[in-house]
Amino acid sequence: MTIGEAASLSGVPPKTIRYYEEIGLIAAPERLENRYRAYDESDVRTLRFIQRARSLGFPLKEVGELLALYRDRSRTSREVKRLALARIADLDRKIAELTTIRNAIGDLAGHCHGDNRPDCPILDELEAPTH
Amino acid sequence: MTIGEAASLSGVPPKTIRYYEEIGLIAAPERLENRYRAYDESDVRTLRFIQRARSLGFPLKEVGELLALYRDRSRTSREVKRLALARIADLDRKIAELTTIRNAIGDLAGHCHGDNRPDCPILDELEAPTH
DNA sequence: CTTGACCTTCCAGCGACTGGAAACCCTATC
């Protein structure tokens, strides 16, 4: 099948598939006589795997590791779990950071009238923080 | 004062200060005879303002808007609050998204033994999701 | 025979920096 068909079956756009090939995440596929890339079911499964790992926030480097583990019959579940737990720790850090920021802005906005007057605690605080 | 001094007083690295100048976020400063950039107290205050707005997650484009509002004596607090509330909505969306992902990986990791055996629900799920 | 939808390659840009190279400037020390 062509790249467009593989794209719609896997949910990964053609441009992105070519990009994954370029950076070596997936192997370069066979070509048809007209130089079009030819994919099969197995390629589509790989692309779907990648798509799901990406949607879970794994960076491409880790997607590559997951893919290698996925193909390695002798891998242990420990290796996979290690990646997953690292990803969770990373997400927890990011969530905590965003939450802190969100609350800080929330506090500021809560003290701002938001009317036609010019005085604004948000700008005041950016100018010279009180805490 | 030189860029290095302005950097340590404001918390914005020299490279970043030059970058802000390049993209037009801050004005190009006077130069000394040796072509070094010369900053004053007011520049440092501006840089600190930017630094704080950035640490609150405002993208540079919005930092520019905040800066313009900050300098505009006739601005209303409504305009500032609008930016702050948009930022909060954005953060809430991001936090919700990351939390969803975090829980999804958490579920998967919870079902994975993480031992020497090869079977792993994480890879299984990436291969073919059940939900 | 033309239209339109594919496909190919390559190059550029996003945001917000950051690193490095090559050169210049200033001060202090030997």
Added chain:
DNA sequence: GATAGGGTTTCCAGTCGCTGGAAGGTCAAG
């Protein structure tokens, strides 16, 4: 006066994960 070290200057490249666009080749339908 040479040298070492710390600034500073410019410019170019790289990060991450794509995405858009240009210029051209290919194919099936009308």
